[in-house]
Amino acid sequence: MPRGDGRLTHDLLPGEKGPQDACGVFGVWAPGEEVAKLTYYGLYALQHRGQESAGIATSDGQRLLVYKDMGLVSQVFDERSLASLRGHLAVGHCRYSTTGGSTWENAQPTLGGHDGGTVALAHNGNLINSAELRDLVEERAGLAGHPGEVGRGNTTDTALVTALLADDPDRTLEDAALDVLPRLRGAFCFVFMNEQTLYAARDPQGIRPLVLGRLDRGWVVASETAALDIVGASFIREIEPGELLAIDADGLRSRRFAPKDPKGCVFEYVYLARPDTTINGQVVHESRVEMGRTLAREHPIEADMVMPTPESGTPAAIGYAQESGIPYGQGLVKNAYVGRTFIAPSQTIRQLGIRLKLNPLREVIKGKRLVVVDDSIVRGNTQRALVRMLREAGAVEVHVRISSPPVRWPCFYGIDFATRAELIATGIGVEEVCRSIGADTLGYISEEGMIAATNQAPERLCTACFTGSYPVPLPEEDKLGKSLFELEVPVDVVAEAVARP
Ligand code: SF4
DSSP states (O other), X not given: OXXXXXXXXXXXXXXXXXXXXXXXXXXXXXXXXXXHHHHHHHHHHTGGGOOSEEEEEEEOSSOEEEEEEESOHHHHOOHHHHHHOOSSEEEEEEEOOSSSOXXXXXXXXXXXXXXXXXXXXXXXXXXXXXXXXXXXXXXXXXXXXXXXXXXXXXXXXXXXHHHHHTSOTTSOHHHHHHHHGGGOOBOOEEEEEOSSOEEEEXXXXXXXXXXXXXXXXXXXXXXXXXXXXXXTOEEEEEOOTTEEEEEETTEEEEEESSOOOOOEEHHIIIIISOTTOEETTEEHHHHHHHHHHHHHHHSOOOOSEEEESTTTTHHHHHHHHHHHOOOBOOOEEEOTTTTSOOSOOXXXXXXXXXXXXXXXXXXXXXXXXXXXXXXXXXXXXXXXXXXXXXXXXXXXXXXXXXXSOOOOSOOSSSOBOOOTTTOTTTTOOHHHHHHHHTOSEEEEOOHHHHHHHHTSOGGGEEOHXXXXXXXXXXXXXXXXXXXXXXXXXXXXXXXXXXXXX
């Protein structure tokens, strides 16, 4: 069976990373259902949120099992592995790494426990006080010989939370959660379980989405409503910011561990979430179309055709065409399968760059003044290659329109853009970005226009990557970062990890 190695991307240009989401989570409590298969299909629907590794934990009430590996959901699991994961409750995870590298040791669900029970935990988001949590784990149980995943080379914030949840055999998992959750800062949507109970928890700001759904014979929690649709669950409600939900044979219990202070990630509406997902009552596709309409009003231009950068620019391009009256067309064909390979491209292939994934329709493009709509510009290399390719295919003018404002600040709440130095819009104006990508004109949607298209109150959104105003205060720079704990893993643990077959 093919195994992933972390090289999989859905980016258009090899080596040019777009915004990367930080994981999808799924949980189910449903006696009589094949919960591992439901989780598999739930994760399948959430695959866009993380493609580096995938895992599922199940329990039959007595014994908790975990199966995880590097790669896509469809590569990690087959009929046999799913059949071995028996039980009536499950949690699942697909990962893109934020704190802690993309390794087998860091795959989720993470496992912890003691004589009184086991805990398996899956996390979407990124904590910003991991250094503080690591100190707490060290104080309570020590780091070097830690009995959990922390002691076995797991360098993620998630492993620290798992360790804290499982460090006292004398308290229940629910009590441990009510002690640990208020200590966490940053973005977290957790689904976790012990042998009997499924839990879901969301940070007080509700930065990442998390929803509750109903099956005929049980309950489902998932990062996005689209995953509920795919497993046939009906949407009940969002997990509230600051809420801990427990689901088991006694029914559904809701506890509040912190007052809510909603600051949902605006970038979920722009790009991250599936278009068929609904966040806080708003269908994401409709927001994206509206962003395109707003762009057309804010940055009109005379042109012959509006086209998207496939696929993420499509809804906004439709909106731009609707509002401007300029015909919508498909000027590029995307090879959807090229990214789904684990074969490193040869030098000859690498030089093809963007052409590996996109092929221009010359007959459609030739002689036209084009408006090209995309969702964001991170480093600018993709747009530069795209503009050049369209000109080579005969476009007489290329006007680029972007359905988010310039990304100028990094995200510490679970989205991996790039460093500040790598972000093209840091320190230079729109005119210079336009010249750098070689477009005739460039227009970004305004912050107000983007927010209005989400139908959310501005004070209930995080917009930090555009504004630099972070809703959860950040610690000093040296206490943040993906590799925060990687240099500190004891040498013998690294050696053991390398030696593992
Ligand atoms: S910084 Fe940007 S990507 Fe990160 S949570 Fe805030 S809006 Fe979303």
